[in-house]
Amino acid sequence: MATRDSLIQVTDLKKHYNRGAIKALDGVTVDINRGDVMVVIGPSGSGKSTFLRSLNLLEDPTSGSIVFDGVDITKRKYKDSQGKMVKVNIDQHRQKMGMVFQHFNLFPHMTILDNMTLAPIKVKGQDRAAAEEKALALLDRVGLKDRAGAYPIQLSGGQKQRVAIVRALAMEPEVMLFDEPTSALDPEMVGEVLDVMKGLAREGMTMVVVTHEMGFAREVGNRVLFMADGLLLEEGTPQAIFETPQHPRLKDFLSKVL
Amino acid sequence: MFIQMKNFSVVASYAQMFQEGLVVTILLSLFTVVFGFVLALALVLMRMSSFRPFLWLAHVSPGVFGFFERDGSGMKRDSGFVYHLGRFNPLSFLATAYVEILRSTPVLVQIMIIYFGVFQFIDLPSFKLFGFIRFNRFFPGVVALGMNSGAYLCEIIRSGVQSIDGGQSEAARSLGLRQSQNFQYIILPQALKNILPAIANEFVVIIKESAITYTIGVQDIMAAVQAVKGATSIIMEPLLVATALYFCLCFPTSKIIAYFERRMSRGDKR
Ligand SMILES: Nc1ncnc2c1ncn2[C@@H]1O[C@H](COP(=O)(O)OP(=O)(O)OP(=O)(O)O)[C@@H](O)[C@H]1O
Ligand SMILES: [Mg+2]
Numbered sequence: 265m266a267t268r269d270s271l272i273q274v275t276d277l278k279k280h281y282n283r284g285a286i287k288a289l290d291g292v293t294v295d296i297n298r299g300d301v302m303v304v305i306g307p308s309g310s311g312k313s314t315f316l317r318s319l320n321l322l323e324d325p326t327s328g329s330i331v332f333d334g335v336d337i338t339k340r341k342y343k344d345s346q347g348k349m350v351k352v353n354i355d356q357h358r359q360k361m362g363m364v365f366q367h368f369n370l371f372p373h374m375t376i377l378d379n380m381t382l383a384p385i386k387v388k389g390q391d392r393a394a395a396e397e398k399a400l401a402l403l404d405r406v407g408l409k410d411r412a413g414a415y416p417i418q419l420s421g422g423q424k425q426r427v428a429i430v431r432a433l434a435m436e437p438e439v440m441l442f443d444e445p446t447s448a449l450d451p452e453m454v455g456e457v458l459d460v461m462k463g464l465a466r467e468g469m470t471m472v473v474v475t476h477e478m479g480f481a482r483e484v485g486n487r488v489l490f491m492a493d494g495l496l497l498e499e500g501t502p503q504a505i506f507e508t509p510q511h512p513r514l515k516d517f518l519s520k521v522l
Numbered sequence: 523m524f525i526q527m528k529n530f531s532v533v534a535s536y537a538q539m540f541q542e543g544l545v546v547t548i549l550l551s552l553f554t555v556v557f558g559f560v561l562a563l564a565l566v567l568m569r570m571s572s573f574r575p576f577l578w579l580a581h582v583s584p585g586v587f588g589f590f591e592r593d594g595s596g597m598k599r600d601s602g603f604v605y606h607l608g609r610f611n612p613l614s615f616l617a618t619a620y621v622e623i624l625r626s627t628p629v630l631v632q633i634m635i636i637y638f639g640v641f642q643f644i645d646l647p648s649f650k651l652f653g654f655i656r657f658n659r660f661f662p663g664v665v666a667l668g669m670n671s672g673a674y675l676c677e678i679i680r681s682g683v684q685s686i687d688g689g690q691s692e693a694a695r696s697l698g699l700r701q702s703q704n705f706q707y708i709i710l711p712q713a714l715k716n717i718l719p720a721i722a723n724e725f726v727v728i729i730k731e732s733a734i735t736y737t738i739g740v741q742d743i744m745a746a747v748q749a750v751k752g753a754t755s756i757i758m759e760p761l762l763v764a765t766a767l768y769f770c771l772c773f774p775t776s777k778i779i780a781y782f783e784r785r786m787s788r789g790d791k792r
Contacts, residue, residue, distance in 0.1 A: 322692055326598045359698030369693035373711050382707060383697035428693075435697060 271439060271470055272296040272319065277328035279314050279494075288314040290494035291328070296439070296472060301465045303481040303502075304474045306491035307517055312474040315491065316443050319472065320361040321354050332357055333438070359387060362432030362440040366448050368424040370416040370431070376403070377412040380431045388435070395434075402430040406460055422453030429460055439470040446477060478521060482506055490514045529759040536750050536760070542654045543743040544767055549651075550660065550742060551729045554667040558728070559721070561672030566679045568617035572701065577608045617676070624673035629666075630734055636666035637738040656741065663735040671728055678720045682713035718786070722779040726772050733768070743767050 272295070279289040288311045296302055304312050317323045319330060321337060329336045336342060337357050341349045371379050380399035384390045390398075403409045406426040408419075416424055425445055432440060442461065446454045458480055465471060465484045475481065481488050481502055488505040490498040490513075498511045506522075509515045533540075624632065646658035686709050694704040714721075736744035743764050750760040 320696055322696065355695075355698050355700050358696055361696070363693070363696035365689060365693065367689055369687075369689040371690065371693070371708055371712075373715065383699060386703055386707065387698040432697070 269298050270295050271298045271300075271332070273329075273331040274319070275329045275331075277315070277318060277330065278326045279311075279318060279323055280326045287494045289318065289325070292491075292494075292496050294489065294496060294499070296470065298438075298470050299468050300487060301471045301473065301485050302487045302489060303485035304472065304489045304491060305476070305478070305481060305505075305517070306489075310491040311494040312491055313443050314494075316441050316472060316474050319441055320358050320363060322363075333360070355387070359383075359435050360438045362429075362435060362437035364425070364428050364432055364440065364442045364445045366444040368416070368421070368428045368448070370424055370428060372416050375413050375415055376408070376419070376427055379416070379427065380434050383431075384434050399430075399434055402433055403427070405463075406430055420453060421449045422456045425449065425453075425457045426460055429457075429464075433464075439472065440464065442471065442473040442475070444474055444476065446475065476521065478506070490517070492517070525758050525762070529756045530763075532754055532756055533750055533759050533763055536746060539741075539746040539749055540743065540763060540767065543741060543746040544771075545652075546655055546660070546740065546742040546745075547729065547732055547767075548771070549655070550663055550667070550732045550735065550740065551725065553664045554671060554728050554732065555721075555725050557664055557668030558671035558675050558724075561668060562675035562679055565617045565621060565672060565676040566683065567705075568613040569621075569676070569680065570683065570705075571611065571613050573611050573613045574609060575612065576610055621673045621676050624670055625677075629670050629731055630737065632670055633663070633666040633734060633738055636669070637662045641665075654741070656739070659735075659739040659741070662738060663732070663740040666738075667728060667732060667735065670731075671724060674727075675721065675724055678717050678724065679713065682717035682720075683709055685716055686712050715786070719779055719783040722775070722782075726775050726779075729771050729775070730768065733764075 274292060274294050274296070277289050277292045278287070280287050290311075292311075292315055304315065306312050314323055318325050319332075321330075325338055329338050331337075335352060335357070337352055337354060339352060341351055344350050370376075371382070374382065377396060377399055380402065381390075381392065381395040384395040384398065385392060400409055400412060403412055406429070408423060408426060408430075411419060411423065411427075416427070419427065429440075429445075445461070446457050449457065454477070458477065461471070461473070461480070462484050473480070473485070483502075485502050488500060488502050489496055490505065490509075490511070492513045498505065498509065498514050505514070506518065509518055641658075641662045646661055648656070648658050650656055651660065690708050690712070691704055694708045695701075699707070732742060733744045736742055736748060739745070747757075747760040747764050751757045
């Protein structure tokens, strides 16, 4: 495979709770390249969510580094191109990382359209008309343009998650992080959300996806990470992970989920 | 008989005072709840701020203080003096202290301290609002009651903020909103909707509590009672009139609140 440029370099990332009694992450090192669709699998409590949430610092890592676009976002300051020390502005980096949650987390007091335009207007300073036009185009893409004026409570789970995805896309992120985006959905709605994600992957969006949908991992992922006990135990192509698993924990895990 | 009709006709000649007292009570309560609310918002922001002026101590690295921040294996510490100093937020501490002190002392004492202690040194203009409200008594009354109810409203707002699912903040922050924008656009609007009934109840409490301001010469309903008593030694009849007035203010207000509360919770179950 041709070498692609690296977007996020995670080095020896650790997240401990209760003075080290709980090691949610215990030293994870991985490079995420532009265009990667990286699927993270593993048993419950293995640290998948912690890993994903650390990438945009929703969790503050205990140690290790996360270099995103050349800046170590776990530090308070970094050297810019002119060699000056500047403060790391985490809000600025988060704009470039879209995040989709298991429970959608739409803003219930706002219409779908306002959900989508809030950040572009308030954070990026876009004017309302432009932001709304963009939002409607995105909604159209996921077949929800006619629901722009509705409130989240009026949508089904699958519709909510599709809105959550395009809400993140409205900020034009460089990478999309998904934490079990289909786990809270009724089975008949899983497909519509996965289809949107497949479309994104085809367009070359960089994605990190925590999921229990092994079909998706196999079909769409180009890299699969297997985590257990806060460690990255095995990494490889979907074929390698699913056809020829090496680590006994992975074999055991696959025998249970497949 | 203890309560006599003819005494009511004496009270009736003080009707003007009761009328003005009623207006004063209502205005005093309205101003108090507004002032208290603004103060409460400020207190909530202080309590929830992330102002940590000593945090740099735990971040100087790898300099002199470096060993405070990380242990031998390079892990961030979550114990020890420097860790706790780094997390210390003086704004939050002050706001918490204020709330706890105001909630743990009698309103009467607070009003006396504000009026005789603080406003002793501040020369207020002695004009009359609407021709009958003595500003230099009314204003200290609003300040004292507002300071007190600000402490209670702070706790109400804080509980409202804490009742909002953490996922809301996470979604807002992951979209790049600053903490202040998250509070303004996401958290506060949802929290206020949840606590509107509690705020309205606080308004009823303020109406009742405002009776205490007659002790610093605010001419509210209770001051009218005192005036009748002072001039005629009649006490039960004016008290009954005051009771009726307070009841007519508070009871319908509570009922209206309860009505809206029911309607709003019905809306949520849609
Ligand atoms: N705030 C916290 N305090 C203490 N322990 C925590 C905290 N958050 C997570 N943990 C622990 O860290 C470990 C990893 O949790 P994490 O949520 O990352 O797992 P996961 O792989 O996402 O699991 P699941 O598949 O159930 O979502 C778990 O043992 C969890 O109990
Ligand atoms: Mg998880």
